[in-house]
Amino acid sequence: xxxxxxxxxxxxxxxxxxxxxxxxxxxxQGEILGTIGPNGAGKTTLLxxxxxxxxxxxxxxxxQGKNIIGQPPYQIAKTGLVRTFQSTVSYGESTVWENxxxxxxxxxxxxxxxxxxxxRAVREGKKAQGEKAENLLRFLGLETLRxxxxxxxxxxxxKLLGLxxxxxxxxxxxxxxxxxxxxxxxxxxxxxxxxxxINENGVTMILVEHDMKVIMGLCHRILVLNYGQLIAMGAPxxxxxxxxxxxxxxxxxxxxx
Amino acid sequence: xxxxGKNFAILALAASLFFIPxxxxxxxxxxxxxxxxxxIILAVSLNMVxxxxxxxxxxxxxxxxxxxxxxxxxxxxxxxxxxxxxVSGLMGAAIALLVGRLLLKLQGVYFVLVTFAFxxxxxxxxxxxxxxxxxxxxIINIPPPQITVLPGMTITILSKASYYYLVLAVMLIxxxxxxxxxxxxxxxxxxxxxxxxxxxxxTGINTFQHKMFAFAAGGFFAGLAGSLFAxxxxxxxxxxxxxxxxxxxIVINVVGGMGGITGPILGAIFLVPLPEFLRGFVEYQRVLYxxxxxxxxxxxxxxxLGVLNKIAEGREARKARKxxxx
Numbered sequence: 018x019x020x021x022x023x024x025x026x027x028x029x030x031x032x033x034x035x036x037x038x039x040x041x042x043x044x045x046q047g048e049i050l051g052t053i054g055p056n057g058a059g060k061t062t063l064l065x066x067x068x069x070x071x072x073x074x075x076x077x078x079x080x081q082g083k084n085i086i087g088q089p090p091y092q093i094a095k096t097g098l099v100r101t102f103q104s105t106v107s108y109g110e111s112t113v114w115e116n117x118x119x120x121x122x123x124x125x126x127x128x129x130x131x132x133x134x135x136x137r138a139v140r141e142g143k144k145a146q147g148e149k150a151e152n153l154l155r156f157l158g159l160e161t162l163r164x165x166x167x168x169x170x171x172x173x174x175x176k177l178l179g180l181x182x183x184x185x186x187x188x189x190x191x192x193x194x195x196x197x198x199x200x201x202x203x204x205x206x207x208x209x210x211x212x213x214x215i216n217e218n219g220v221t222m223i224l225v226e227h228d229m230k231v232i233m234g235l236c237h238r239i240l241v242l243n244y245g246q247l248i249a250m251g252a253p254x255x256x257x258x259x260x261x262x263x264x265x266x267x268x269x270x271x272x273x274x
Numbered sequence: 275x276x277x278x279g280k281n282f283a284i285l286a287l288a289a290s291l292f293f294i295p296x297x298x299x300x301x302x303x304x305x306x307x308x309x310x311x312x313x314i315i316l317a318v319s320l321n322m323v324x325x326x327x328x329x330x331x332x333x334x335x336x337x338x339x340x341x342x343x344x345x346x347x348x349x350x351x352x353x354x355x356x357x358x359x360x361v362s363g364l365m366g367a368a369i370a371l372l373v374g375r376l377l378l379k380l381q382g383v384y385f386v387l388v389t390f391a392f393x394x395x396x397x398x399x400x401x402x403x404x405x406x407x408x409x410x411x412x413i414i415n416i417p418p419p420q421i422t423v424l425p426g427m428t429i430t431i432l433s434k435a436s437y438y439y440l441v442l443a444v445m446l447i448x449x450x451x452x453x454x455x456x457x458x459x460x461x462x463x464x465x466x467x468x469x470x471x472x473x474x475x476x477t478g479i480n481t482f483q484h485k486m487f488a489f490a491a492g493g494f495f496a497g498l499a500g501s502l503f504a505x506x507x508x509x510x511x512x513x514x515x516x517x518x519x520x521x522x523x524i525v526i527n528v529v530g531g532m533g534g535i536t537g538p539i540l541g542a543i544f545l546v547p548l549p550e551f552l553r554g555f556v557e558y559q560r561v562l563y564x565x566x567x568x569x570x571x572x573x574x575x576x577x578x579l580g581v582l583n584k585i586a587e588g589r590e591a592r593k594a595r596k597x598x599x600x
Contacts, residue, residue: 068476094478102476108469119466122459123478129487132459139459186477 019082021046021190021221022067027076029059029066029245036062038245040076044190049212049222051236051253053229055266058242060225061103064192067223068100069093080190095124097189101196106179109168113159113178116167117150118143120185153181157211173204180211191215192223197231209234229267233257241266288446295435304434308506310546311438311445312499317526317538318452319495324532325461326481326488327468328378331520332389335396336366336493338515340500345416345510346406355419355431359444359501366497367490374489378482393517400512412511419505431505441502448495453535455491464488529570531577540578544570 020043029037037059044050052060065071067078069090078085080098107116125142126132132139154160157177162170167178176196183191196212197205205228212235216222226232232239232253239256241249243265249256256262295304320333340362347353347361377388400407407413419431419440431437455461466474467481475481504510522545530541548566552559574581 070472089480089482090472090475091478091480094476100476102473105470105473108466108473110469119462120477122463122466123474123480126459126463126479129460129483133455135458182473182477 018046020044021048021081022223023077023079023082024067025077025079027063027066027078028074029062029071030074035245037066037073037242040242040245040247042240042247042250044221044223046221047216047219048238049216049224049236051232051239052223052225052242053227053232053239053256053266054242058266059245060242061194062245063242064100064194064223064225067192068098091123094186097187098192099183099186099188099190100192101179101183101194103194103198106175107167107182110166112164112166113154113170114150114163116178116182117154117185118146120182121146121149124186149185153184156184156214157181158207173200173207176200176204177208177211180208184215188220190221190223192225194225195227196224197226197228205231291442291446292439295438299435301434304438306547306550308434308438308441310542311441312503312506313523313526313542313546314539315445315448315495315499315502317523317530317542318449318535319492319499320523321527321532321535321538322452322455322464322488323492324527325456325464325468326485327471328485328489329386329524330389330489330492331386331517331524332393332396333492333496333523334515334517334519335393336370336496337500337503337519338396338400338510338512339369339493340366340497341504341510341515342400342407342413342500343497344501345413345504348417348505349413349415350406354422355505356421359419359498362501363494363497366493366495366500368493370490370493371486374486378485378489390517393520397512397516400515408511410512412509412514413504414509416504416508416510418508437506441506444498444502448498449535449539452491452495456534460484460487525567529567529574529577531579533579537577537579540582544578 022044024043025041027037027040028035040059040063042050052063054060062071066073069085069088073086080093080096085093085096085098108119111119125146127136127139127142151160154163157180159174159177159181162174167175170178176199180193180196183193193212197208200208209231212222212224216235224232224236236253238251239249239253240247241256241259241262248265249259249262251259257267294307298304316333316337320330323330323333343365344355344358344362347358348355353361373392377385377392380388400412401410403409418437420428421431422428429436431440456464463474463479463481463484466477466479467484471481500515503514507514526541526545527538528541529545530539531537545567549559549563552562555562570578576583
């Protein structure tokens with residue numbers, strides 16, 4: 018079986034800085050791959066490369082066996098490679114419900130002509146999108162907030178809305194950029210159980226996260242970056258024992274209780 | 275108001291415009307109203323470009339392209355007016371598609387600057403190419419529109435009242451089409467593109483396609499307005515389509531409110547007739563115009579539409595309070 022994602026010799030330079038340097042790894046179908054490393058290690062740059070926000074200087078990105086470098090991001094999203102952002106996770110001025118409808122707009126856009134004429138296919142599509150929005154909001158426990166303005170939501174709910182927006186694209190590979198940052202204990206547990214359920218539905222994931230409890234609790238394998246280089250890769254237990262990782266990132270007195 | 279009630283109110287308002295030349299046949303006022311309608315077409319079509327997050331100061335250039343296309347199509351090629359009018363719009367759209375491919379890749383202030391440069395290039399084309407554009411003196415003796423209603427029966431649109439109906443028809447079609455675009459997924463995609471472009475792009479929205487569409491459709495309607503302008507004044511020169519006209523269209527949008535088509539309509543209704551009412555104070559006309567502009571923006575930062583929305587919200591809130599009172 019081909020892996021969901023294969024990254025080979027990927028490099029990105031910003032001026033004299035190698036933000037990502039010769040990184041090679043693959044993600045199997047159904048896997049949750051965690052990505053950790055100190056600030057500035059290149060984690061978000063790696064996501065930006067895989068989602069084609071940046072063009073790499075060298076290397077290959079094969080998604081479901083096909084090279085995707087150079088494709089516009091909207092097309093990549095349409096093939097099921099979906100990502101979230103650390104900030105600007107939603108359309109702040111719009112309500113939760115409008116956000117969910119906007120989130121589905123691009124995937125179901127039938128062309129300028131039919132959309133302008135609001136053909137029958139367009140109207141029926143909208144009905145189906147409404148049901149899907151309803152289901153996703155219920156799944157993440159946001160259904161009572163549907164008429165709230167997105168930017169007025171508590172921070173944890175804003176993050177969940179970001180996740181709901183990503184799920185609206187029916188992802189096969191979902192990349193989450195620090196989904197737990199800024200969440201309190203309860204919100205974090207809620208998020209973790211949601212991620213678990215999404216994964217059980219067959220969605221492969223790449224998780225960039227600083228929160229070790231989230232990473233160790235969810236990920237099947239972990240990739241460690243430092244100064245743009247991959248310094249370790251393996252199961253959570255291995256990574257916790259890896260001397261280089263402890264020195265670069267985890268610290269000597271890590272408490273994972 | 276219910277959507278149906280709202281649609282009915284809009285239809286009634288549009289129908290009432292039909293009676294203006296009958297009830298109020300004063301040439302001076304009809305002239306001002308025709309100019310206002312032309313500016314509504316221009317300002318609303320510019321609003322569609324702004325809706326995608328792109329502030330263009332080339333809109334008057336597309337109006338000029340339409341005006342020159344129409345004048346030359348009728349004078350040199352013998353096109354009937356009803357063909358020359360859509361051709362002018364299509365010329366505006368075609369050139370917008372051509373330059374948009376490059377311009378719309380630029381972000382923020384770079385886009386603004388390059389549209390300014392494009393507007394100047396277009397103007398200099400008209401100034402320097404004496405054949406066919408007539409150079410700095412422009413094109414004179416543009417014939418009034420002749421419209422063949424039935425075979426063998428042609429009417430010439432010469433009087434102010436008849437021209438009023440021609441401009442009214444084009445304006446209503448423009449408003450209908452752009453309103454429909456705004457209500458459809460296309461308009462929503464434009465909002466997404468303006469508000470958070472990368473989120474839109476990463477949720478499968480082809481943001482560049484929507485920017486191109488808005489720019490081309492904007493060029494189309496500006497071209498139509500240019501054609502109507504040319505055959506109304508019967509004379510065009512490069513001076514009719516300068517940078518200042520583009521800025522004026524932005525000011526109409528800002529003063530009216532930029533959220534939808536209602537804002538630029540209100541802005542045009544307020545700002546286009548304004549200089550006419552200041553004619554009594556010729557020496558102060560420009561000063562007063564500027565002063566009124568500053569005061570408007572000072573007291574209505576979100577435009578006239580913003581004020582109307584606040585009044586409506588206040589009324590709803592009072593009504594809600596009344597209903598909840600025991």
